Amino acid sequence: MRYLTPLFFFLLALTAQAQFQVGLTLPRTNYMVLEAIPASVTITNRSGADVVLGGPGRAVWMSFEMTDSSGRPLAPIEVSGVELVQIPAGGTIQKKITVTDAYSPTEIGNYGLTARVAHTPSGQFYASARVRFNITDNKPMWEQAFGVPEGYKGAGEARRYAVILFTDMDNTSLYFRLIDDKTKLRLQTYRLGPISMAHDPQITLDRENKLHALFLAQPHIYAHCIVAPDGSLKKRSYYREQNGDRPQMALNGKGEAEIHGGEYFDPTKPPVAPKSPGGRKVSEKPPGLE
Known part of the structure; x- marks a missing residue:
């Protein structure tokens, strides 16, 4: 036993x-x-x-x-x-x-x-x-203080946007951070996307104190990110360079951020099949020909 x-x-x-x-x-x-x-x-x-x-x-x-x-x-x-x-x-x-x-x-x-x-x-x-x-952490490559507009949590308080480059192994990414400008408390941090520094990113604030960042995400493809004053990512869209016409960001007379150059690009859509060269197929008869 x-x-x-x-x-x-x-x-x-x-x-x-x-x-x-x-x-x-x-x-x-x-x-x-x-x-x-x-x-x-x-x-x-x-x-x-x-x-x-x-x-x-x-x-x-x-x-x-x-x-x-x-x-x-x-x-x-x-x-x-x-x-x-x-x-x-x-x-x-x-x-x-x-x-x-x-x-x-x-x-x-x-x-x-x-x-x-x-x-x-x-x-x-x-x-x-x-x-x-x-x-880990890194120093911001760009930062800007701003006041939180009405309609957002913390309206009237001072905040600071920070944009940070972060290299992890062989990949470099662009990060966003929201900071309380009075206490210096870091409120939010998240990744905007991969970035190539072949061209410097363009970063600005519009009249509503929203952050806009336009950056080269991969060869010939640019990402445009819009961040609200509460730190939430409102939109991420993409533009493609066309025949050397590179997307550029600028503020118009109303203080709105606009993208000029290139063309809008939706990465979720399948690529358009190229048209076959030559004339019509035998089955595609011209109009009026029976």
Whole structure:
């Protein structure tokens, strides 16, 4: 019997380890201070039975642990468990969570992130491998103070727009940041898009204190981003250079930002098929010819 007892606990441990297999990935390693960090969590059900997670009135079943460079745990990050999720036996689901909605590190440094999933029937928690990421920052290439207009939260207060270049490995991106101009508190940071510095970006404010940025996103393609005084991205559109006619931005007499040159480009539309050279096909008879 004394030999069976250790074997029993060993099998029990294997059973506990086999309920869920949890994976965690981040799209990249380096992020700007206050930038949203989207995490992708995969959960494979190894319990041998269908499992239902979450639902109204149920306990939180997914959480994250973030640690600093010394391994010290930071604020716990819990994900709402209201949504009902069912995983069939042997099945896998994927959840995309913006972990910085609950806690966003503001100190530059190296951090670790682990996803934890609760197996409700057994009460056990299963964790992913720890993923490392870096929080960094850079000085603005352009900034402008402004007053928040009526109709926006914080109307009358002083804010500051900042536009930042950030190079991650081999890619360079243009970032937007909103700052409280009095307290210097960073309110928002997000990526406007990839940028090539073959041509300098054009940045200006219109008469409504909206920020406009026109920049080369890829060869011959320019992105035009409009940001409202509350920091929200109102519009992102694209223009294509045509035969050396490069898109340019300027304010008109009414203080409105306009794009001149090039042509409007919708990247979501399929390319137009080129017309076949030559005359009509045999089946395409000229009008009046029978």
